[in-house]
Amino acid sequence: MLTELQKAELTNLHGLFSHTPWGKFMCDFDRWERDTERRLLQLELHGPPTLSIWDLGCGLPYFVHACQQRGHQAYGVDYGGYLPRHAAELMGVPFYGMAISLDNPFPREMVQPNLVTMYGMNLWENGKRWGWPEYEQYAGLVMERLTPGGRLVIEPNRGEETDFVLDAEHWNSVLQNASATVLDGQALVIQKAT
Numbered sequence: 296m297l298t299e300l301q302k303a304e305l306t307n308l309h310g311l312f313s314h315t316p317w318g319k320f321m322c323d324f325d326r327w328e329r330d331t332e333r334r335l336l337q338l339e340l341h342g343p344p345t346l347s348i349w350d351l352g353c354g355l356p357y358f359v360h361a362c363q364q365r366g367h368q369a370y371g372v373d374y375g376g377y378l379p380r381h382a383a384e385l386m387g388v389p390f391y392g393m394a395i396s397l398d399n400p401f402p403r404e405m406v407q408p409n410l411v412t413m414y415g416m417n418l419w420e421n422g423k424r425w426g427w428p429e430y431e432q433y434a435g436l437v438m439e440r441l442t443p444g445g446r447l448v449i450e451p452n453r454g455e456e457t458d459f460v461l462d463a464e465h466w467n468s469v470l471q472n473a474s475a476t477v478l479d480g481q482a483l484v485i486q487k488a489t
């Protein structure tokens with residue numbers, strides 16, 4: 296949980312952005328707390344073992360903060376804009392500002408993570424939304440970095456990506472040394488073999 300002081304400071308920060316279309320969505324404490332709790336439960340992150348967790352496209356890094364509070368080593372990655380960067384500072388979580396792409400897929404510091412999460416990211420390459428080839432290539436790059444038994448979680452926004460990203464059967468037909476499942480009909484989990 297955030298302290299009351301952190302909440303007050305974040306509320307001030309939210310105020311600076313509430314007029315923007317995405318500001319309203321990003322600044323909803325209740326929604327963040329609800330989503331964070333659900334994710335912690337789904338991925339069994341409430342207790343040990345201590346994991347190295349990278350949340351890509353973290354937005355305001357509430358999930359990263361919650362993981363850190365439960366003893367994990369957690370890092371947030373998002374575009375390096377003022378809002379996520381400053382929110383990360385207020386929450387005291389490590390933050391990497393970068394535009395994720397196939398050429399520049401994650402920070403070089405992301406070495407041997409146990410868990411990589413991508414919640415609600417719409418990814419684009421050369422002016423086009425990512426399709427199967429891009430997701431497959433990206434998953435392959437993450438698999439190379441994960442520890443044995445490590446997990447990549449992709450929860451797409453509702454919309455065109457949902458159908459194929461959540462197609463575990465397809466993933467299982469293309470993955471090697473990993474297996475895919477879908478959690479609660481909303482998040483794809485790819486687990487690297489041990």
Ligand SMILES: C[S@@+](CC[C@H](N)C(=O)[O-])C[C@H]1O[C@@H](n2cnc3c(N)ncnc32)[C@H](O)[C@@H]1O
Pocket residue numbers: 330351352353354355372373374393394395396413414415416417418419
């Ligand atoms: C819909 S928000 C979701 C935020 C958070 N993960 C959540 O589930 O609430 C998508 C986030 O992904 C970030 N994002 C999208 N594409 C990105 C990219 N190529 N590189 C870095 N961040 C990206 C956006 O800046 C935004 O914060």
